[in-house]
Amino acid sequence: MHTIVIGAGVVGMTTAYYLHREGHRVSVVEAGPGPGLVTSRANGAQLSYSFVAPLADPAVLPKLPAWLLGRDTPLSWRPRLDPAQWRWCLDFLRACTRGRSRATTRELLALGLYSRHCVHQLVGHERPAFDFSSGGKLLVYQDAAAYGRALAQMDYQASLGCEQRALDRQACLALEPALADIGDSIAGAIHTPTEDAGDCLRLCTELERILRASPGAAQFHFDTPVSALRTEGGRIVALATPAGDLQADQYVLAGGIGAQALARRIGMDLRIYPLKGYSLTYDLTPDSIAPRASISDIGRKVVYARLGQRLRVAGMVDIGAAGGAIDPRRTRSLERDVARLFPRLNAAGAPQPWAGLRPARPDGKPLIGATPWRNLWLNAGHGGLGFTLAAGSARMLVDLMRGQPPAVQAASFALAA
Secondary structure, eight states: OEEEEEOOSHHHHHHHHHHHHTTOEEEEEOSSSSTTOSTTSSOOOEEOTTOOOOSOOGGGGGGHHHHHHOSSSSEEEOOOSOHHHHHHHHHHHHHOSHHHHHHHHHHHHHHHHHHHHHHHHHHHHHOOOSOOBOOOEEEEEOOHHHHHHHHHHHHHHHTTTOOOEEEOHHHHHHHOGGGGGGGGGOOEEEEETTOEEOOHHHHHHHHHHHHHHSSSOOEEEOSOOOOEEEEETTEEEEEEOTTOOBOOSEEEEOOTHHHHHHHHTTTOOOOOEEEEEEEEEEEOOTTOOOOSSEEEETTTTEEEEEETTEEEEEEEEEETOOSSOOOHHHHHHHHHHHHHHOTTOOOSSSOEEEEEEEEEOTTSOOEEEEOSSTTEEEEEOOGGGHHHHHHHHHHHHHHHHTTOOOSSOGGGGSTTO
16 A cells, blocks of 8 residues: 655655555655754654643633733734634634643544654654653743632643642742742742653654654655646545655645645635744853753743753744744843743853744644545644644544544544544
8 A cells, every 4th residue: 555645844754754654665755855944843843742732721711812912922913914814813713612622632632642652652662762751841931810720720631640749938949949939939830750852853853753763664865846636536646746746555634734725726715814923042161050840831822841951942823923934022022031931041152042833723723634636645634732632633643544533532633524
Protein backbone atom coordinates (compact mmCIF):
# COMPACT_ATOMS: atom_id res chain seq x y z
CA MET A 1 0.00 0.00 0.00
CA HIS A 2 1.51 3.31 -1.10
CA THR A 3 0.44 6.31 0.97
CA ILE A 4 1.37 9.94 0.40
CA VAL A 5 1.41 12.27 3.39
CA ILE A 6 0.96 15.94 2.46
CA GLY A 7 2.92 18.06 4.93
CA ALA A 8 6.20 17.51 6.78
CA GLY A 9 5.47 19.31 10.02
CA VAL A 10 5.37 17.30 13.23
CA VAL A 11 1.87 15.97 12.50
CA GLY A 12 2.82 14.85 8.99
CA MET A 13 6.13 13.35 10.09
CA THR A 14 4.63 11.33 12.94
CA THR A 15 1.91 10.15 10.56
CA ALA A 16 4.57 9.01 8.09
CA TYR A 17 6.44 7.27 10.92
CA TYR A 18 3.46 5.21 12.10
CA LEU A 19 2.36 4.39 8.55
CA HIS A 20 5.86 3.13 7.79
CA ARG A 21 5.86 1.00 10.93
CA GLU A 22 2.63 -0.62 9.74
CA GLY A 23 4.23 -1.62 6.45
CA HIS A 24 3.04 1.17 4.15
CA ARG A 25 5.26 2.46 1.38
CA VAL A 26 5.34 6.11 2.39
CA SER A 27 6.04 9.30 0.50
CA VAL A 28 6.04 12.72 2.16
CA VAL A 29 5.31 15.78 0.04
CA GLU A 30 6.30 19.17 1.46
CA ALA A 31 6.28 22.68 -0.02
CA GLY A 32 9.36 23.73 1.96
CA PRO A 33 12.99 22.60 1.72
CA GLY A 34 12.83 20.25 4.71
CA PRO A 35 10.74 18.92 7.58
CA GLY A 36 9.41 21.04 10.42
CA LEU A 37 10.35 24.41 8.95
CA VAL A 38 6.99 26.19 9.28
CA THR A 39 4.71 25.95 12.34
CA SER A 40 6.88 23.23 13.92
CA ARG A 41 10.10 25.22 13.67
CA ALA A 42 10.23 27.11 16.98
CA ASN A 43 6.96 26.50 18.81
CA GLY A 44 6.53 26.54 22.59
CA ALA A 45 8.41 23.22 22.98
CA GLN A 46 6.09 21.99 25.73
CA LEU A 47 4.43 18.60 25.50
CA SER A 48 1.48 19.53 27.69
CA TYR A 49 -0.66 16.42 27.55
CA SER A 50 -2.79 17.40 30.54
CA PHE A 51 -3.26 21.08 29.64
CA VAL A 52 -5.34 20.89 26.50
CA ALA A 53 -8.39 22.96 27.46
CA PRO A 54 -9.53 24.90 24.37
CA LEU A 55 -9.20 28.65 23.94
CA ALA A 56 -12.97 28.62 23.33
CA ASP A 57 -14.10 28.80 26.95
CA PRO A 58 -16.72 31.00 28.67
CA ALA A 59 -13.99 32.38 30.98
CA VAL A 60 -12.41 34.01 27.92
CA LEU A 61 -15.49 36.08 27.02
CA PRO A 62 -15.20 38.80 29.73
CA LYS A 63 -11.51 39.25 28.87
CA LEU A 64 -12.03 39.67 25.14
CA PRO A 65 -12.77 43.43 25.06
CA ALA A 66 -9.59 44.32 26.96
CA TRP A 67 -7.53 41.82 25.02
CA LEU A 68 -8.81 42.91 21.63
CA LEU A 69 -8.49 46.63 22.31
CA GLY A 70 -5.18 46.58 24.19
CA ARG A 71 -1.74 46.86 22.62
CA ASP A 72 0.19 44.52 24.92
CA THR A 73 -2.26 41.66 25.48
CA PRO A 74 -2.10 37.89 25.00
CA LEU A 75 -4.64 38.01 22.17
CA SER A 76 -5.10 40.55 19.41
CA TRP A 77 -7.54 40.76 16.53
CA ARG A 78 -7.12 42.54 13.22
CA PRO A 79 -10.48 42.59 11.42
CA ARG A 80 -10.24 41.83 7.72
CA LEU A 81 -12.64 41.77 4.82
CA ASP A 82 -12.38 38.01 4.88
CA PRO A 83 -15.55 35.91 5.25
CA ALA A 84 -13.47 32.99 6.54
CA GLN A 85 -12.19 35.09 9.44
CA TRP A 86 -15.64 36.27 10.47
CA ARG A 87 -17.13 32.78 10.12
CA TRP A 88 -14.30 31.34 12.25
CA CYS A 89 -14.79 34.02 14.92
CA LEU A 90 -18.54 33.41 15.09
CA ASP A 91 -18.00 29.65 15.38
CA PHE A 92 -15.45 30.34 18.11
CA LEU A 93 -17.95 32.39 20.10
CA ARG A 94 -20.58 29.66 19.71
CA ALA A 95 -18.09 27.19 21.18
CA CYS A 96 -17.55 29.35 24.29
CA THR A 97 -20.13 27.58 26.43
CA ARG A 98 -19.45 25.63 29.59
CA GLY A 99 -20.92 22.44 28.15
CA ARG A 100 -18.94 22.51 24.92
CA SER A 101 -15.74 23.60 26.61
CA ARG A 102 -15.93 20.78 29.15
CA ALA A 103 -16.75 18.20 26.47
CA THR A 104 -13.84 19.39 24.31
CA THR A 105 -11.49 19.35 27.30
CA ARG A 106 -12.52 15.78 28.06
CA GLU A 107 -11.97 14.67 24.44
CA LEU A 108 -8.65 16.47 24.03
CA LEU A 109 -7.43 15.18 27.37
CA ALA A 110 -8.07 11.58 26.30
CA LEU A 111 -6.07 12.22 23.12
CA GLY A 112 -3.36 14.07 25.08
CA LEU A 113 -2.83 11.25 27.57
CA TYR A 114 -2.74 8.73 24.74
CA SER A 115 -0.23 10.92 22.92
CA ARG A 116 2.01 10.88 25.99
CA HIS A 117 1.97 7.09 25.87
CA CYS A 118 2.88 7.17 22.16
CA VAL A 119 5.67 9.74 22.64
CA HIS A 120 7.30 7.70 25.39
CA GLN A 121 7.09 4.56 23.26
CA LEU A 122 8.63 6.39 20.29
CA VAL A 123 11.42 7.85 22.45
CA GLY A 124 12.14 4.48 24.03
CA HIS A 125 12.19 2.64 20.70
CA GLU A 126 13.99 5.13 18.44
CA ARG A 127 16.03 7.28 20.87
CA PRO A 128 15.64 10.46 18.76
CA ALA A 129 17.89 13.36 19.77
CA PHE A 130 15.61 16.37 20.28
CA ASP A 131 16.43 17.71 23.77
CA PHE A 132 13.62 15.64 25.26
CA SER A 133 13.07 16.03 28.99
CA SER A 134 10.44 14.91 31.50
CA GLY A 135 10.69 17.59 34.16
CA GLY A 136 6.98 18.20 34.56
CA LYS A 137 5.09 21.46 34.15
CA LEU A 138 4.35 24.25 36.60
CA LEU A 139 1.39 26.61 36.12
CA VAL A 140 2.15 29.80 38.03
CA TYR A 141 -0.67 32.08 39.20
CA GLN A 142 -0.20 35.64 40.47
CA ASP A 143 -3.93 36.29 40.85
CA ALA A 144 -5.69 34.61 43.78
CA ALA A 145 -9.08 34.49 42.06
CA ALA A 146 -7.62 32.87 38.96
CA TYR A 147 -5.81 30.36 41.16
CA GLY A 148 -9.08 29.50 42.90
CA ARG A 149 -10.75 28.82 39.55
CA ALA A 150 -7.78 26.69 38.53
CA LEU A 151 -8.18 24.52 41.62
CA ALA A 152 -11.75 23.74 40.57
CA GLN A 153 -10.53 22.87 37.06
CA MET A 154 -7.81 20.70 38.62
CA ASP A 155 -10.46 18.70 40.46
CA TYR A 156 -12.35 18.19 37.20
CA GLN A 157 -9.22 17.06 35.35
CA ALA A 158 -8.30 14.73 38.21
CA SER A 159 -11.63 13.00 37.66
CA LEU A 160 -10.49 12.39 34.06
CA GLY A 161 -7.17 10.82 35.03
CA CYS A 162 -4.73 13.75 35.36
CA GLU A 163 -2.00 13.61 37.98
CA GLN A 164 -1.68 17.12 39.44
CA ARG A 165 -1.05 18.80 42.78
CA ALA A 166 -1.59 22.28 44.11
CA LEU A 167 1.40 24.15 45.54
CA ASP A 168 1.57 27.16 47.82
CA ARG A 169 4.21 29.85 47.30
CA GLN A 170 6.91 28.12 49.32
CA ALA A 171 6.39 24.74 47.65
CA CYS A 172 6.41 26.39 44.23
CA LEU A 173 9.77 28.09 44.90
CA ALA A 174 11.21 24.90 46.36
CA LEU A 175 10.32 23.08 43.15
CA GLU A 176 11.57 25.86 40.86
CA PRO A 177 14.08 28.19 42.60
CA ALA A 178 14.52 30.25 39.41
CA LEU A 179 11.16 31.91 40.23
CA ALA A 180 12.57 33.48 43.40
CA ASP A 181 12.57 37.01 41.97
CA ILE A 182 8.76 37.00 41.68
CA GLY A 183 8.20 34.91 44.81
CA ASP A 184 6.25 37.56 46.71
CA SER A 185 3.68 37.85 43.91
CA ILE A 186 2.93 34.11 43.52
CA ALA A 187 -0.57 33.21 44.68
CA GLY A 188 -0.08 29.51 44.03
CA ALA A 189 0.84 26.97 41.40
CA ILE A 190 -0.29 23.66 39.95
CA HIS A 191 2.34 21.05 39.18
CA THR A 192 1.89 18.17 36.76
CA PRO A 193 4.88 15.80 36.94
CA THR A 194 3.93 13.88 33.78
CA GLU A 195 4.54 16.67 31.24
CA ASP A 196 7.52 16.75 28.87
CA ALA A 197 9.43 19.17 26.68
CA GLY A 198 11.46 18.89 23.49
CA ASP A 199 12.59 20.60 20.31
CA CYS A 200 9.86 20.02 17.73
CA LEU A 201 12.06 20.90 14.73
CA ARG A 202 14.73 18.47 15.84
CA LEU A 203 12.14 15.73 16.29
CA CYS A 204 10.99 16.31 12.71
CA THR A 205 14.55 16.03 11.37
CA GLU A 206 15.16 12.94 13.50
CA LEU A 207 12.03 11.29 12.11
CA GLU A 208 13.25 12.03 8.60
CA ARG A 209 16.57 10.36 9.46
CA ILE A 210 14.80 7.33 10.94
CA LEU A 211 12.47 6.97 7.96
CA ARG A 212 15.31 7.28 5.43
CA ALA A 213 17.44 4.71 7.27
CA SER A 214 14.72 2.10 7.74
CA PRO A 215 14.16 -0.85 5.37
CA GLY A 216 11.80 0.25 2.62
CA ALA A 217 12.86 3.83 3.21
CA ALA A 218 10.29 6.58 2.91
CA GLN A 219 10.58 8.97 -0.01
CA PHE A 220 10.65 12.72 0.54
CA HIS A 221 9.60 15.31 -2.02
CA PHE A 222 10.73 18.65 -0.62
CA ASP A 223 10.24 22.00 -2.41
CA THR A 224 7.13 20.39 -3.89
CA PRO A 225 3.96 22.39 -3.20
CA VAL A 226 0.67 20.65 -3.93
CA SER A 227 -1.60 22.88 -5.99
CA ALA A 228 -4.60 20.57 -6.30
CA LEU A 229 -6.04 17.17 -5.45
CA ARG A 230 -7.15 15.49 -8.66
CA THR A 231 -10.38 13.55 -8.23
CA GLU A 232 -12.29 10.92 -10.17
CA GLY A 233 -15.12 8.60 -9.18
CA GLY A 234 -15.16 9.62 -5.53
CA ARG A 235 -11.41 9.10 -5.10
CA ILE A 236 -8.20 11.10 -5.21
CA VAL A 237 -6.23 9.96 -8.24
CA ALA A 238 -3.21 12.26 -8.05
CA LEU A 239 -1.62 15.32 -6.50
CA ALA A 240 -0.85 18.17 -8.87
CA THR A 241 2.64 19.60 -8.26
CA PRO A 242 5.16 21.66 -10.27
CA ALA A 243 7.18 18.44 -10.73
CA GLY A 244 4.18 16.64 -12.22
CA ASP A 245 1.41 14.50 -10.82
CA LEU A 246 2.16 12.23 -7.84
CA GLN A 247 0.04 9.10 -7.41
CA ALA A 248 -0.60 6.69 -4.55
CA ASP A 249 -3.22 4.34 -3.19
CA GLN A 250 -4.09 6.57 -0.23
CA TYR A 251 -3.46 10.19 0.75
CA VAL A 252 -3.26 11.93 4.12
CA LEU A 253 -3.84 15.67 4.32
CA ALA A 254 -1.61 16.85 7.19
CA GLY A 255 -0.47 20.17 5.79
CA GLY A 256 -1.37 22.58 8.59
CA ILE A 257 -2.65 25.89 7.24
CA GLY A 258 -2.40 24.63 3.66
CA ALA A 259 -4.87 21.84 4.33
CA GLN A 260 -7.75 24.32 4.36
CA ALA A 261 -7.13 25.63 0.83
CA LEU A 262 -6.58 22.17 -0.67
CA ALA A 263 -9.72 20.81 0.96
CA ARG A 264 -11.85 23.75 -0.20
CA ARG A 265 -10.92 23.00 -3.80
CA ILE A 266 -12.66 19.62 -3.54
CA GLY A 267 -15.67 20.87 -1.60
CA MET A 268 -14.63 20.43 2.04
CA ASP A 269 -14.46 23.27 4.56
CA LEU A 270 -12.23 22.21 7.46
CA ARG A 271 -12.78 25.50 9.33
CA ILE A 272 -9.02 25.92 9.79
CA TYR A 273 -7.81 29.49 10.25
CA PRO A 274 -4.27 30.75 10.97
CA LEU A 275 -3.58 32.13 14.44
CA LYS A 276 -0.14 33.68 14.69
CA GLY A 277 2.11 32.93 17.64
CA TYR A 278 5.59 34.08 18.60
CA SER A 279 8.63 32.67 20.35
CA LEU A 280 12.08 33.64 21.55
CA THR A 281 14.97 31.22 21.98
CA TYR A 282 17.74 32.17 24.41
CA ASP A 283 21.17 30.57 24.57
CA LEU A 284 22.06 30.13 28.24
CA THR A 285 25.37 30.57 30.01
CA PRO A 286 26.88 29.12 33.22
CA ASP A 287 25.61 32.27 34.98
CA SER A 288 22.01 31.86 33.81
CA ILE A 289 19.33 31.56 36.49
CA ALA A 290 16.83 29.75 34.28
CA PRO A 291 14.00 27.31 35.00
CA ARG A 292 14.45 23.57 34.75
CA ALA A 293 10.76 22.73 34.72
CA SER A 294 8.39 23.85 31.98
CA ILE A 295 6.50 26.90 33.23
CA SER A 296 3.31 28.64 32.17
CA ASP A 297 2.75 32.21 33.33
CA ILE A 298 -1.03 32.03 33.43
CA GLY A 299 -1.67 35.76 33.74
CA ARG A 300 0.35 36.57 30.65
CA LYS A 301 -0.34 33.34 28.72
CA VAL A 302 3.40 32.81 28.16
CA VAL A 303 5.17 29.44 28.32
CA TYR A 304 8.79 28.64 29.12
CA ALA A 305 10.55 25.38 28.20
CA ARG A 306 14.13 24.30 28.86
CA LEU A 307 15.87 22.74 25.85
CA GLY A 308 19.29 21.69 27.09
CA GLN A 309 21.30 24.91 27.23
CA ARG A 310 18.53 26.92 25.60
CA LEU A 311 15.31 28.45 26.90
CA ARG A 312 12.28 28.66 24.61
CA VAL A 313 9.69 31.33 25.45
CA ALA A 314 6.42 31.45 23.51
CA GLY A 315 3.02 33.09 23.56
CA MET A 316 0.52 35.43 21.90
CA VAL A 317 -2.45 34.77 19.64
CA ASP A 318 -2.86 37.17 16.73
CA ILE A 319 -6.06 36.70 14.74
CA GLY A 320 -5.89 38.22 11.27
CA ALA A 321 -2.12 38.77 11.19
CA ALA A 322 -1.18 37.68 7.69
CA GLY A 323 1.95 35.71 6.87
CA GLY A 324 4.85 34.70 9.06
CA ALA A 325 6.43 38.14 9.44
CA ILE A 326 7.64 38.96 12.96
CA ASP A 327 5.89 41.89 14.65
CA PRO A 328 8.64 43.48 16.77
CA ARG A 329 6.08 44.85 19.23
CA ARG A 330 5.00 41.32 20.09
CA THR A 331 8.53 39.98 20.53
CA ARG A 332 9.47 43.00 22.66
CA SER A 333 6.47 42.17 24.83
CA LEU A 334 7.79 38.64 25.27
CA GLU A 335 11.23 40.02 26.17
CA ARG A 336 9.64 42.16 28.89
CA ASP A 337 7.85 39.09 30.24
CA VAL A 338 11.14 37.22 30.43
CA ALA A 339 12.89 40.12 32.17
CA ARG A 340 10.12 40.30 34.74
CA LEU A 341 10.01 36.58 35.55
CA PHE A 342 13.74 35.82 35.20
CA PRO A 343 15.72 39.04 35.65
CA ARG A 344 18.91 37.05 36.22
CA LEU A 345 18.64 34.98 33.05
CA ASN A 346 22.07 36.25 31.92
CA ALA A 347 21.65 34.83 28.43
CA ALA A 348 24.52 34.65 25.96
CA GLY A 349 23.03 37.39 23.80
CA ALA A 350 19.86 38.59 22.18
CA PRO A 351 17.21 35.89 21.69
CA GLN A 352 16.30 34.41 18.33
CA PRO A 353 12.74 35.54 17.46
CA TRP A 354 10.24 33.50 15.49
CA ALA A 355 6.64 33.75 14.36
CA GLY A 356 4.42 31.03 12.97
CA LEU A 357 0.82 30.35 12.01
CA ARG A 358 -1.08 27.77 14.07
CA PRO A 359 -3.72 25.87 12.05
CA ALA A 360 -6.62 26.36 14.46
CA ARG A 361 -10.25 25.25 14.43
CA PRO A 362 -12.90 27.23 16.34
CA ASP A 363 -13.60 24.56 18.96
CA GLY A 364 -9.93 23.62 19.40
CA LYS A 365 -10.30 20.03 18.18
CA PRO A 366 -8.29 18.65 15.24
CA LEU A 367 -9.83 16.63 12.43
CA ILE A 368 -8.60 13.03 12.38
CA GLY A 369 -10.12 10.38 10.15
CA ALA A 370 -11.92 9.70 6.90
CA THR A 371 -13.39 12.11 4.36
CA PRO A 372 -16.13 11.77 1.72
CA TRP A 373 -13.32 10.86 -0.71
CA ARG A 374 -12.71 7.15 -0.22
CA ASN A 375 -8.90 7.24 -0.13
CA LEU A 376 -8.32 10.66 1.46
CA TRP A 377 -7.72 10.98 5.19
CA LEU A 378 -7.33 13.97 7.49
CA ASN A 379 -4.90 14.78 10.28
CA ALA A 380 -5.09 18.55 10.52
CA GLY A 381 -6.26 21.56 12.52
CA HIS A 382 -4.34 21.02 15.78
CA GLY A 383 -3.86 24.72 16.52
CA GLY A 384 -1.31 25.25 19.29
CA LEU A 385 -1.42 21.57 20.30
CA GLY A 386 0.26 20.06 17.24
CA PHE A 387 3.43 19.02 19.06
CA THR A 388 1.52 17.71 22.07
CA LEU A 389 -1.06 15.71 20.12
CA ALA A 390 0.97 14.68 17.05
CA ALA A 391 2.00 11.19 18.12
CA GLY A 392 -1.41 10.22 19.46
CA SER A 393 -3.21 11.70 16.46
CA ALA A 394 -0.95 9.86 14.03
CA ARG A 395 -1.30 6.52 15.80
CA MET A 396 -5.06 6.98 15.98
CA LEU A 397 -5.30 7.81 12.27
CA VAL A 398 -3.22 4.81 11.23
CA ASP A 399 -5.46 2.52 13.29
CA LEU A 400 -8.51 3.98 11.52
CA MET A 401 -6.86 3.46 8.13
CA ARG A 402 -6.22 -0.19 9.08
CA GLY A 403 -9.83 -0.67 10.12
CA GLN A 404 -8.80 -1.17 13.73
CA PRO A 405 -10.57 0.48 16.68
CA PRO A 406 -8.31 3.27 18.00
CA ALA A 407 -7.47 3.77 21.65
CA VAL A 408 -9.32 7.12 21.64
CA GLN A 409 -12.96 7.74 20.68
CA ALA A 410 -12.61 8.58 16.99
CA ALA A 411 -16.06 10.12 16.53
CA SER A 412 -15.01 13.17 18.58
CA PHE A 413 -12.49 14.15 15.89
CA ALA A 414 -14.35 13.09 12.77
CA LEU A 415 -15.09 15.56 9.98
CA ALA A 416 -18.83 15.11 10.50
CA ALA A 417 -18.49 16.16 14.15
